[in-house]
Amino acid sequence: MPHPSLRQALKNDEFILAPGVFDMISAKVADGMGFRALYATGFGVTASHLGLADVGIATYTDMVSRMGTIAKGCKTPVISDADTGYGGLLNVRHTVRGYEDAGVTAIQLEDQEVPKKCGHTPGRKVIPAEEMALKIRVAAEARQSEDFLIIARTDARTGHGLDEAIRRGLMYADAGADVIFIESPESEAEMAEVGRHIKKPLFANMVEGGRTPIVPADKLHAMGYRIAIYPAVGFLTIAGALERAYGQLKADGHSNNMSVNADYSFAKMCELMGFPDVWEFDRKWAAAAGNLPPAKAAE
Incomplete structure (x- = not known):
């Protein structure tokens, strides 16, 4: 079931900061740190699962399976990238459910055309606003619980300008979206302009090296934003750490000098993955298992 805490936080005018997670290691680490929500990033999940660019190659089946594994493996509410809904209106209903x-x-x-592209990359094209508004209406009707939130994103800013993006955001709000996501505003002034026109909770995508400036949470909240995601911070950090570690291993021929041994021990990883529970189970049942009669030899 969806967590009611996110809808309640929006109702209470609170701010939700969500780190990007892309596999179960990143999800488990973030889950224990007290965040209000986690953001299961389409870029990161596609990269970690398929090793491919986020350009619409990952299917609904690929993504719902991975997103479900993350959501069910965490106590923290998960916000998930669902791309375009993977097709037309019937696909959107199927995706929501x-x-x-x-x-x-x-x-x-x-509201991108299929195949979609990552929001901070060039070449994105959008479908007619009226078509997307209908998708949002279908999505809002398809959910079983009101605690399941619909976030409507428009990619119109880059190719069609801020005014068109705001117009679409207002349309999607009227269609029933709970949160409005204007992708890729290019300055703090543009972000503030979005907040002056759209009065529903706003969603900020903070991508290191992306098209939008990184703005602190208190400033975002003052502009009207209520959710900020940091989708890339996890996988950029991990990729950099792996590159350094593997490079040192290749250069030294051993891992004795690696700082990773101190930063995150094997024992800590075992704890994160739940090995203590397995060991306790083994201790509890070891005697009973050891007292089972031997198997009869085949006659």
């Missing part, structure tokens, strides 16, 4: 059944609390649907 599938992600909700998978344990996700909120999904992001975007």
Whole structure:
């Protein structure tokens, strides 16, 4: 079931800061740190699962399975990238029901043409606003719980300007979206302009090296933003750490000098993955298992 805490936080005018997670190691680490929500990033999940660019190659089946594994493996509510809804109106209904059944609390649907592209990359094209508004209406009707949030994203800013992006955001709000996501505003002034026009909770995408400036949470809140995601911070950090570690291993021929041994021990990883529970189970049942009669030899 979706967590009611996110809808309640929005109702209470609170701010939700969500780190990007992309596999179960990143999800488990973030889950224990007290965040209000986690953001299951389409870029990161596609990269970690398929090793491919986030350009619409990952299917609904690929994504709902991975997003469900993350959601069910965490106590923290999960906001999930659901791309374009993977097709037309019937696909959108199927997507909403599938992600909700998978344990996700909120999904992001975007108005790009298929195949979609990552939001901070060039070449994105959008469908007519009226078509997307209909998708949002279908999505809002398809959910089983009101605690399942619909986040409507428009990618119109880059190709069609801020005014068109705001117009679309207002349309999607009227269609029933709970949260509005204007992708890729290019300055703090543009972000503030979005907040002056759209009065529903706003969603900020903070991508290191992306098209939008990184703005602190208190300033975002003052502009009207209520959710900020940091989708890339996890996988950029991990990729950099791996590159350094593997490079040192290749250069030294051993791992004795690696700082990773001190930063995150094997024992700590075992604890994160739940090995203490397995060991306790083994201790509890070892005597009973040892007293089982031997198997009879085949006659």
